């Protein structure tokens with residue numbers, strides 16, 4: 001059982017449809033501090049849609065989302081305090097790794113730039129892609145792109161990490177290192193919400 005029992009957020013009576021296609025109906029969900037939430041289910045059941053709603057990528061006027069953190073004063077503050085890692089890495093192929101990191105850092109208006117770059121470098125070292133950061137991302141493998149985007153989001157030090165099929169392109173060794181990183185992250189009271197079809201993806 002987690003030592004952090006209080007919630008970060010709660011969603012009540014969530015309903016969502018794409019035209020006549022009802023995707024989510026009366027869904028209730030709580031994200032507790034220091035906990036991992038695994039969303040699983042058949043193809044097309046609405047997992048990615050749910051993650052997009054929880055991260056504010058899809059906006060719903062009637063969304064009943066309650067925040068329980070002093071930093072989540074508004075939806076915008078909340079979005080700055082969390083990170084969303086979709087199943088495709090959102091990077092610019094024509095930039096190198098460092099320039100992608102700097103771009104993301106500036107987009108998110110990170111105030112402590114030195115800390116962000118230091119943390120990103122540290123993670124890149126742990127995940128063994130530091131030597132590639134000065135190379136153009138277009139030449140990265142898919143797994144390397146996934147790692148770089150994970151690093152870019154993780155270095156923002158979010159309170160909740162939302163991940164859609166996070167490690168599908170990662171090799172076993174890197175996946176093991178990522179789990180250690182996420183274990184430390186969780187122990188600090190942060191939360192992880194992730195989607196995976198893999199029955200053996202025992203997160204942490």
Ligand SMILES: Nc1ncnc2c1ncn2[C@@H]1O[C@H](COP(=O)(O)OP(=O)(O)OP(=O)(O)O)[C@@H](O)[C@H]1O
Nearest residue numbers: 018019021023041042043044045046047048049050
């Ligand atoms: N932009 C969209 N417009 C209309 N329908 C959509 C849109 N995006 C997704 N859908 C539909 O909504 C349903 C849920 O899609 P979603 O991607 O959330 O499912 P999923 O559970 O994540 O699936 P998978 O396991 O295959 O990734 C599917 O029927 C899909 O076709």
